[in-house]
Amino acid sequence: MEKFIYKNRIGITTLSAKIEKFAYKKHAHEEYALGVTLNGIQKYSLEGSSLKSYRNDVMLFNPEELHDGQAGSKEESLDYVMLYIKPKLFLEAIGEKEIVKFSSSIVYNEKLKQDIINLSSTILYEKDEALCNELLLNIVDNFTSKDFTLDYKKETLLVKRAKEMIYYELDDVLNLDEISKQLNLSKFQFIRIFKANTGVTPYQFFLNCKLIHAKKYLELTKDIYATIVEYGFTDLSHFNRHFKRVYGVTAYKYLLSLF
Structure with a gap:
């Protein structure tokens, strides 16, 4: 059974999803997206590379990065949560003025994983905005300058x-x-x-x-x-x-x- 639940708070959209046969068409978001695979395997292409995110992996997407997505296993459903954070809000939280890019697309970081889940749950259950802001800071505090690059996509x-x-x-x-x-x-x-x-x-x-x-x-x-x-x-x-x-x-x- 496919399930998609969206909620929005403080400029962040949270998605809680469970999919079996559904496949996303290739698309991009204007936001930074941070997600956690809770169960199953997330199989997707990102900017031409084929990737798989397994249980407890953290997925990181930059604005305008093309990707698709589907369950990577026929034996079990794919459960995951995503946070779509507006670039202005994300950059303000990390203290940057110019657009930066995540250096890695998939990481394993137990604290970052839990911080993403905590903020997702807080938004889904519509708790106080002040708490949402504090939990967002918890997330960005997991990153250091080496986790980002300023060498963003160059276009003709x-x-x-x-x-x-x-x-x-x-x-x-x-x-x-x-x-x-x-x-x-x-x-x-x-x-x-x-x-x-x-x-x-x-x-x-x-x-x-x-x-x-x-x-x-x-x-x-x-x-x-x-x-x-x-x-x-x-x-x-x-x-x-x-x-x-x-x-x-x-x-x-x-x-x-x-x-």
Whole structure:
């Protein structure tokens, strides 16, 4: 049985999940994500590398890192918790101003594991925000400067410009002809170059960005149909289909979990 429970507090979203056959479509988050595999095996690709997280392992994801995910064993379900922490909040907590990157993707650290579980439980049970802030500090205090690198993903100017152009089209359909024309490329050249630099096609990037912003808009307005209109989804079925592939639940169920 698949189970996804989301809760949000102090700018942190917690996910408690149990999956057997469900597989996440390749996507990225704008937040830092820290998680613990509680049972089973988490199998996923991250920026082109195949990884497995076993019980009690801590998973660390940087903002905009492409990944998918599924249970890595047919014999047992995968249970895990994740914390999605907004970059501004995370950087403030660790005392950095510029975006940093985790040096490792999977670590075994008993204290860090327990600190992540403690904050996840506190958010899931909607306890005091002051306690949440203190528990976040407990988490970041596990890291030292050697656990981060400033050598963040470098992109070509062409890809940066293309991303900016795609961002402007999130409430519409992706116009490959117009973007490639402005970049003095054929649309097929553009697709190849973009995928070689990012690991996804322009359409996959466009759809992932659309879902990230639609999720934020949904959290703000609590209005599914306004979100559908704002971000140009055809209808509720179309929105839910894409939303569930990335977040495991329909937009309506996600919205209910926020209350």
